[in-house]
Amino acid sequence: MKIRINLAALKQIRGHEYLTRFLLGGIITVVTGLIAKHFGPVIGGLFLAFPAIFPAGATLIEKHERDKKRRAGIPQTTRGRLAAALDGRGAAMGTIALAAFGLLVWKLLPRYNAAVILTAALAVWLALATLLWRVRKLHVYGSRLDS
Amino acid sequence: MVEMASVDNAAMELVERFLLGGLIVSVFAVLGDVLRPKGFAGLFGAAPSVALATLSLTLLADGKQYAALEARSMIGGAIAFLAYALACVFLMARRHVRVTPTTISMLSVWGLCSFGLWWTFLR
Numbered sequence: 001m002k003i004r005i006n007l008a009a010l011k012q013i014r015g016h017e018y019l020t021r022f023l024l025g026g027i028i029t030v031v032t033g034l035i036a037k038h039f040g041p042v043i044g045g046l047f048l049a050f051p052a053i054f055p056a057g058a059t060l061i062e063k064h065e066r067d068k069k070r071r072a073g074i075p076q077t078t079r080g081r082l083a084a085a086l087d088g089r090g091a092a093m094g095t096i097a098l099a100a101f102g103l104l105v106w107k108l109l110p111r112y113n114a115a116v117i118l119t120a121a122l123a124v125w126l127a128l129a130t131l132l133w134r135v136r137k138l139h140v141y142g143s144r145l146d147s
Numbered sequence: 148m149v150e151m152a153s154v155d156n157a158a159m160e161l162v163e164r165f166l167l168g169g170l171i172v173s174v175f176a177v178l179g180d181v182l183r184p185k186g187f188a189g190l191f192g193a194a195p196s197v198a199l200a201t202l203s204l205t206l207l208a209d210g211k212q213y214a215a216l217e218a219r220s221m222i223g224g225a226i227a228f229l230a231y232a233l234a235c236v237f238l239m240a241r242r243h244v245r246v247t248p249t250t251i252s253m254l255s256v257w258g259l260c261s262f263g264l265w266w267t268f269l270r
Contacts, residue, residue, distance in 0.1 A: 006183050013180060021176045022169040029168020029200045030161055036205070041213050042269050045220025046261045048198040049228050053172050055250035057179060057192050058235070062246040078243050083185060084250075085240035090189015092232035095225050101195045102221035105202065109215045114206050118199065129190040137186075 001137055003130075012064055021056055028052040049098055054091055058084040093136065097129035160208065168200040193228060220269055227260035 028050055036044025062080035069077040104121040179191030198221055205214045234253045238244040 001184055003187055004183050005181050007181055009180050009183075010177070018173065022173045025172020025176075025196065025200075026165035026169030029172075029197055030164045032197060032201050033161070033164045033204070036201075036217065041205075041209075041216040042220050043265060045217035046224040046227070046265060048195070048201055048217060048221040049193075049224030049261075050197060051192075051228055051231055051250075051254065051257055052197050053176055054192045054232070054235075055247070055254070057176060058239075058250050059247045061185075081239045081243055081246055084246045085236045086186050087189035087192060088232050088236040088239065090186045091192035092229055092236065094190040094193025095229040095232060097190070098193050098195055098198075098228065099222045099225035101198065102218045102225055105198075105218035106215050106222070109218065110211050114211060114214075118202060122195065122199065125195055129193075130187075133187050133190060 013060070017056075017060060021053060024052055024056055049095070049102070051091075054088070058087055061087050090133065093132040094125075094129045096132060097125045100128050101125040160204070164200065164204055167204065168197060171200045172196040193225075193232070220265070223264035223269060224257075224261050226264060227257045230260045231257040 028047070032044060032047040032050070035047055062084045065080035065083045066077065069075075069079055101121045101124065104124055105117060108117050108120075175191050175194040175196040178194075179188045182188040182191065198218075202214050202217065205217060231253050234256045235249050238249045238253070239246060
């Protein structure tokens with residue numbers, strides 16, 4: 001399955017939805033900083049992997065799917081929940097790559113250039129997350145062929 | 148005078164954190180909106196957006212060792228995020244529980260797992 005960009009999806013998102021995500025992102029980053037200041041970097045660091053944006057994103061997905069079905073004349077549907085669950089499955093794979101991001105920064109940051117390490121860790125996150133998603137796709141496709 | 152300057156600096160740091168965090172989280176969220184298929188876009192729900200914003204500012208303010216310690220704890224947070232995401236998927240896909248109550252209430256799973264990992268391995 002090919003990865004593609006659908007810019008038309010941006011039109012479905014309203015101004016206040018962009019604002020909500022900006023506010024959530026800003027607030028959680030501030031809170032993470034304050035927690036690290038008061039309780040130290042060990043506890044503060046846990047919040048670097050706080051699911052800050054996932055609840056808002058999943059809610060948005062459910063709402064858009066529900067609206068789409070309503071416009072098609074289907075008032076009751078579980079499709080929104082299933083779409084959000086699919087998003088959650090993707091996020092679950094992303095968390096494994098997120099742990100790899102943390103591992104790389106933890107081990108390499110004290111010895112090398114900070115900008116290089118953060119960029120490399122981001123590249124590793126993206127590559128590993130994509131690889132896990134591809135492997136999962138192959139597995140699902142393979143098991144469908146077997147059945 | 149010195150005290151006022153330090154309060155100003157602290158407030159400025161909070162504003163910087165807020166703007167940078169909001170910006171990076173928004174960029175990753177938009178990527179998640181436009182990328183298809185949806186399962187792939189879901190990966191961006193666990194993007195290191197807060198980590199990038201926080202680590203960049205921590206590096207400037209507190210140095211590499213402090214930021215590295217935060218990154219070590221982040222591994223525990225990521226494992227807790229995995230438990231959280233799996234719990235959400237189970238409730239939404241298998242039990243058809245509504246999305247908002249699921250994703251909000253299951254944050255307790257993240258909290259329990261991350262503090263359990265901290266208590267066991269990081270303390």
